[in-house]
Amino acid sequence: MIPIAKPYLTERESEAAEQAVLSGWVAQGPNVKEFERRFAEYTGAKFAVAISNCTAALHLCMIVTGVGPGDEVICPSMSYIATANCIRYTGASAVFAEVDPVNFNLDPADAESKITSRTKAILVAHQLGMPADLEKFRKICDRHNLKLIEDAACATGSSYKGKKIGCHSELVCFSFHPRKVITTGEGGMVTTSSESLRDRLTLLRQHAMASSSIDRHASAGKLSEDHVELGYNYRMTDIQAAIGIVQLERLDSIIEERRIIAKEYISGLSEIEWISLPTEEEGYFSNYQSFALRIHPGSPVTRDELIRVLGESGISTRKGVMTAHRETAYRDIYRDVNLPVSEAASDNSLMIPLYAPMSNDDIKRVINEIKKAFEV
Ligand SMILES: Cc1ncc(COP(=O)(O)O)c(C=O)c1O
Numbered sequence: 001m002i003p004i005a006k007p008y009l010t011e012r013e014s015e016a017a018e019q020a021v022l023s024g025w026v027a028q029g030p031n032v033k034e035f036e037r038r039f040a041e042y043t044g045a046k047f048a049v050a051i052s053n054c055t056a057a058l059h060l061c062m063i064v065t066g067v068g069p070g071d072e073v074i075c076p077s078m079s080y081i082a083t084a085n086c087i088r089y090t091g092a093s094a095v096f097a098e099v100d101p102v103n104f105n106l107d108p109a110d111a112e113s114k115i116t117s118r119t120k121a122i123l124v125a126h127q128l129g130m131p132a133d134l135e136k137f138r139k140i141c142d143r144h145n146l147k148l149i150e151d152a153a154c155a156t157g158s159s160y161k162g163k164k165i166g167c168h169s170e171l172v173c174f175s176f177h178p179r180k181v182i183t184t185g186e187g188g189m190v191t192t193s194s195e196s197l198r199d200r201l202t203l204l205r206q207h208a209m210a211s212s213s214i215d216r217h218a219s220a221g222k223l224s225e226d227h228v229e230l231g232y233n234y235r236m237t238d239i240q241a242a243i244g245i246v247q248l249e250r251l252d253s254i255i256e257e258r259r260i261i262a263k264e265y266i267s268g269l270s271e272i273e274w275i276s277l278p279t280e281e282e283g284y285f286s287n288y289q290s291f292a293l294r295i296h297p298g299s300p301v302t303r304d305e306l307i308r309v310l311g312e313s314g315i316s317t318r319k320g321v322m323t324a325h326r327e328t329a330y331r332d333i334y335r336d337v338n339l340p341v342s343e344a345a346s347d348n349s350l351m352i353p354l355y356a357p358m359s360n361d362d363i364k365r366v367i368n369e370i371k372k373a374f375e376v
């Protein structure tokens with residue numbers, strides 16, 4: 001079976017994890033600090049704060065933005081459910097806007113049309129690794145005095161207008177779940193341009209404890225441990241960070257491999273008139289965290305048939321990105337929500353295998369089986 005995704009871990013990550021274990025410092029410590037330093041340097045952001053996962057990172061970003069009960073945050077419904085969940089954790093409402101039908105990123109015009117006097121922020125996701133149009137969202141947010149937060153769970157190493165995702169907005173959240181381009185098992189990061197937000201995130205991730213673990217360790221019990229507000233345990237471990245440091249060093253070469261596979265798919269599948277493929281417009285650079293095909297109306301093969309046929313020939317696929325408003329946890333609250341573009345995009349798309357390293361034979365097999373399904 002060709003899997004849909006596979007983490008790219010080597011002896012180097014294994015050795016780094018072993019060293020962290022043997023050092024005795026296994027919770028948040030010096031490796032986390034170093035991972036943050038390198039991640040900020042890589043993305044061109046001023047600061048980076050490591051968090052236990054991207055969902056927790058998004059939750060903290062809502063809190064530091066002041067989002068709470070009665071507020072609204074605009075986001076796509078067509079995204080992993082964590083995008084909307086992090087808004088609801090605070091007691092605020094997620095207000096769903098439509099997405100672009102091909103690249104599945106939040107539609108700026110529809111997002112702007114959903115702004116009300118209660119809107120506090122726009123949470124834009126870089127879906128499947130393809131950057132959203134940040135300049136347009138920046139203008140909308142400035143026009144309406146809103147905060148712009150980026151859900152860059154899928155976009156580590158992607159770039160927009162020549163600059164890495166992570167340095168464009170005040171708050172950008174990343175995921176290092178094994179489905180992502182680099183992984184720490186579970187893991188997340190926030191990059192920020194604001195020193196005060198960095199300090200607040202650092203505080204909140206550690207129970208809002210006034211002193212850090214490193215400071216307390218060095219003080220040998222002399223530092224007091226005041227908890228200055230309601231905090232969380234959203235820490236990353238030093239074992240995870242040790243793996244992350246190695247993964248980050250390899251990130252650009254991993255993305256290079258992924259982009260070669262994406263190119264092969266695009267040239268191999270473009271003759272099928274019934275599908276559309278991801279398009280990388282001028283100024284957009286995707287890490288191709290996932291590769292989605294969209295099946296056109298009237299196609300002789302439906303999305304679900306294609307999934308079945310590929311599965312029977314040993315190729316794993318996944319249905320397109322979900323829509324949160326149709327999930328059980330949302331359905332009743334969002335009964336009156338009308339998102340035909342998102343629903344059609346979700347229902348008619350699927351993800352095909354893309355991971356590094358992927359053999360040429362496997363890439364060809366995927367292309368050939370899809371062409372065979374469409375009798376091309
Ligand atoms: C767009 C998006 N946001 C948030 C998340 C949550 O990331 P994590 O699993 O690190 O909490 C994911 C994970 O799949 C995602 O795809």
